[in-house]
Amino acid sequence: MINPDHDLFLRTCRGETVERPPIWVMRQAGRYLPEYREVRSSVDFVTLCRTPELAAKVTLQPIDRFGFDAAILFSDILVLAEPMGFEIAFNPGPQLDEPARDAARIDAIPDADPREALGYVYEAIKILRRELAGRAPLIGFTAAPFTLGAYLVEGGGSKNFDKVKGLFYSDPAAAHRLLEKITRATQTHLLAQVEAGAQAVQLFDSWAGLLGPDLYTEFSLRYVKRITKALRETGVPVIYFALNAAHLMDEVATCGADVVGVDWRTPLDRADVQLGGGFVLQGNLDPCVLFGPADEVRRQAGAVLDSGRGLKGHVFNLGHGILPKTPISAVEALVETVKAYKPA
Amino acid sequence: MINPDHDLFLRTCRGETVERPPIWVMRQAGRYLPEYREVRSSVDFVTLCRTPELAAKVTLQPIDRFGFDAAILFSDILVLAEPMGFEIAFNPGPQLDEPARDAARIDAIPDADPREALGYVYEAIKILRRELAGRAPLIGFTAAPFTLGAYLVEGGGSKNFDKVKGLFYSDPAAAHRLLEKITRATQTHLLAQVEAGAQAVQLFDSWAGLLGPDLYTEFSLRYVKRITKALRETGVPVIYFALNAAHLMDEVATCGADVVGVDWRTPLDRADVQLGGGFVLQGNLDPCVLFGPADEVRRQAGAVLDSGRGLKGHVFNLGHGILPKTPISAVEALVETVKAYKPA
Numbered sequence: 001m002i003n004p005d006h007d008l009f010l011r012t013c014r015g016e017t018v019e020r021p022p023i024w025v026m027r028q029a030g031r032y033l034p035e036y037r038e039v040r041s042s043v044d045f046v047t048l049c050r051t052p053e054l055a056a057k058v059t060l061q062p063i064d065r066f067g068f069d070a071a072i073l074f075s076d077i078l079v080l081a082e083p084m085g086f087e088i089a090f091n092p093g094p095q096l097d098e099p100a101r102d103a104a105r106i107d108a109i110p111d112a113d114p115r116e117a118l119g120y121v122y123e124a125i126k127i128l129r130r131e132l133a134g135r136a137p138l139i140g141f142t143a144a145p146f147t148l149g150a151y152l153v154e155g156g157g158s159k160n161f162d163k164v165k166g167l168f169y170s171d172p173a174a175a176h177r178l179l180e181k182i183t184r185a186t187q188t189h190l191l192a193q194v195e196a197g198a199q200a201v202q203l204f205d206s207w208a209g210l211l212g213p214d215l216y217t218e219f220s221l222r223y224v225k226r227i228t229k230a231l232r233e234t235g236v237p238v239i240y241f242a243l244n245a246a247h248l249m250d251e252v253a254t255c256g257a258d259v260v261g262v263d264w265r266t267p268l269d270r271a272d273v274q275l276g277g278g279f280v281l282q283g284n285l286d287p288c289v290l291f292g293p294a295d296e297v298r299r300q301a302g303a304v305l306d307s308g309r310g311l312k313g314h315v316f317n318l319g320h321g322i323l324p325k326t327p328i329s330a331v332e333a334l335v336e337t338v339k340a341y342k343p344a
Numbered sequence: 345m346i347n348p349d350h351d352l353f354l355r356t357c358r359g360e361t362v363e364r365p366p367i368w369v370m371r372q373a374g375r376y377l378p379e380y381r382e383v384r385s386s387v388d389f390v391t392l393c394r395t396p397e398l399a400a401k402v403t404l405q406p407i408d409r410f411g412f413d414a415a416i417l418f419s420d421i422l423v424l425a426e427p428m429g430f431e432i433a434f435n436p437g438p439q440l441d442e443p444a445r446d447a448a449r450i451d452a453i454p455d456a457d458p459r460e461a462l463g464y465v466y467e468a469i470k471i472l473r474r475e476l477a478g479r480a481p482l483i484g485f486t487a488a489p490f491t492l493g494a495y496l497v498e499g500g501g502s503k504n505f506d507k508v509k510g511l512f513y514s515d516p517a518a519a520h521r522l523l524e525k526i527t528r529a530t531q532t533h534l535l536a537q538v539e540a541g542a543q544a545v546q547l548f549d550s551w552a553g554l555l556g557p558d559l560y561t562e563f564s565l566r567y568v569k570r571i572t573k574a575l576r577e578t579g580v581p582v583i584y585f586a587l588n589a590a591h592l593m594d595e596v597a598t599c600g601a602d603v604v605g606v607d608w609r610t611p612l613d614r615a616d617v618q619l620g621g622g623f624v625l626q627g628n629l630d631p632c633v634l635f636g637p638a639d640e641v642r643r644q645a646g647a648v649l650d651s652g653r654g655l656k657g658h659v660f661n662l663g664h665g666i667l668p669k670t671p672i673s674a675v676e677a678l679v680e681t682v683k684a685y686k687p688a
Contacts, residue, residue, distance in 0.1 A: 160631070160632070160664070160667060161632075162631070162632045162635060162667055162669075165630065165632035165635075166632050166635030166636065168632075169632060169633055169635060169636030169637075169640050169644070170635060170636045170637060170640070209588075209609070211609075212608055212609050212610070212611065212630060213610075213611065213614075215630075244553075244588065246590040246591035247590035247609040247610045247614075264556055265553070265555075265556050265591040266556070266557075266591045267556065267557065270557075270591075286509065286556060286559075287504070287506070288504070288505075288506045288509035288510050288512075288513060289513055291506060291509075291510030291513060291514060292510065292513030292514045293513075293514060296513050296514070300513070320504070323504060323506055325506075
């Protein structure tokens with residue numbers, strides 16, 4: 001059955017007038033779903049990412065259960081680390097062998113060809129386009145260059161990201177050579193996702209918020225702009241989500257994406273003003289709201305919907321990934337609320 | 345010897361015209377100092393906090409070494425947890441027994457009397473006032489109520505603080521009862537520090553940035569305001585430092601403190617505009633700058649000094665605590681730069 005709203009999400013991304021905001025949620029294929037945990041009970045995270053049939057299967061789970069208006073490929077923002085020569089393990093946070101902490105290590109990174117190494121991602125996308133059969137559009141994604149670079153330098157997550165920021169202050173030229181390599185690989189990876197069938201792509205700049213405006217402009221934004229420009233030629237909408245970036249709104253306004261993701265910290269109408277107006281925004285219910293009673297979920301979701309009314313467009317989402325212990329009933333109340341919303 | 349600038353810091357906090365910005369740095373008595381590590385090699389963190397002579401000794405170390413313009417008592421934002429009935433261990437992050445996750449546990453928290461239980465803090469202050477002998481004023485501190493509450497509910501640090509935010513959404517009345525108890529204890533603890541001789545106090549709202557403006561206003565700011573109001577009567581300057589609060593500037597502007605701390609994310613001149621102007625600001629060099637070469641330290645410190653020129657007043661500081669691996673030579677270059685600064 002073709003969903004009559006199957007292109008609601010894409011039309012919203014393009015700034016067209018729509019009946020209601022579409023909804024999907026970050027990490028919608030994840031641990032809060034019993035059917036996902038069931039799959040994970042017999043296969044580890046990395047194998048799941050690398051097995052196209054399984055990645056496609058878990059991608060579809062939240063579409064089948066909740067009828068979200070978009071599917072997002074099950075994958076990881078760190079899959080690109082491997083073609084760049086990094087061994088990576090998840091325990092459960094990512095850990096990389098031989099992080100790129102100095103110029104010599106950075107210059108030893110090979111020029112990656114994701115088209116060969118990441119064939120499993122593009123294969124999962126092809127399977128998904130067939131199996132979704134028009135029920136919902138498919139979003140591809142990857143990390144923004146700075147965010148992937150932060151992992152490659154730190155060797156994993158970090159509290160202060162002092163190693164990557166220390167590199168920016170002590171050897172900015174080497175840092176730029178690293179970001180150049182990452183940007184080329186990232187661009188290829190996104191274009192290959194689009195060629196395989198991704199109908200929109202999201203760039204996750206999860207660590208952008210660690211940077212002040214000067215470092216952000218020099219080491220993140222300039223590379224983001226190159227990618228949004230290259231993607232623009234495909235006609236596929238690009239969503240840019242910089243987490244914790246309330247202090248960077250002047251800069252984010254120039255990112256060149258079609259849609260800007262906003263985390264739960266800033267109400268959408270305030271973010272729109274800070275961005276200078278005229279953006280399609282994605283977000284931004286606090287994921288913790290879903291631990292409250294159903295009435296509170298409806299009330300808070302309503303507040304987010306209302307704060308999105310004056311925008312050029314609003315893609316409803318959480319303001320961060322859904323948390324593993326989120327009750328299913330709360331997600332049901334949320335989807336119901338958004339689908340019933342009638343902008344006055 | 346009495347430092348001729350001994351009241352530079354206090355005069356700046358009061359908004360008086362001064363020769364140059366005073367400098368101190370958050371966690372200035374800490375692991376980056378070999379003489380601190382020497383003390384810690386024979387005594388654990390908790391014992392150090394609880395032994396007035398030792399707490400005073402490490403408080404003085406950075407004053408003796410660098411000639412900072414203010415001393416800050418060596419203590420911990422969690423010392424108040426104990427008189428409130430929580431057992432606490434550091435491994436090395438704080439871990440609390442029986443966190444306050446529901447109404448029953450919250451209502452079982454006794455009304456704390458820090459004046460009895462935390463005598464060691466006030467004793468350290470008395471020793472310090474004698475030993476500082478006018479070389480530098482002494483800052484006392486504690487956590488803002490929400491930040492202490494976040495630890496009491498989560499039972500330690502947390503990535504998403506979903507338990508405390510879940511409590512706000514599911515049982516706001518119980519959350520307020522918890523924050524009332526904390527606020528009373530916090531106020532008493534700060535007043536006792538002032539009576540013992542603290543010449544300024546800082547409220548650390550380290551987790552404020554996890555909240556959007558509605559939750560922040562309801563569960564943090566209203567209690568902060570009560571405390572700044574109570575402290576105002578003592579005549580001692582109050583510094584309020586909400587970390588990662590760029591999205592909360594409209595609200596922070598009403599906090600009632602004499603000085604507002606700004607983290608490294610937002611240039612001081614931008615923060616001043618966002619706050620509506622007319623504040624004495626404290627901050628905000630990125631602590632990671634201190635991993636760069638001395639020239640870069642001087643350049644970046646100069647940029648912070650310049651961004652602070654148009655303010656009502658500027659207390660130079662880092663934008664977050666100094667990191668344990670910071671080289672001493674970088675701190676020397678920093679102090680030298682600030683002390684040599686001549687506002688045009």
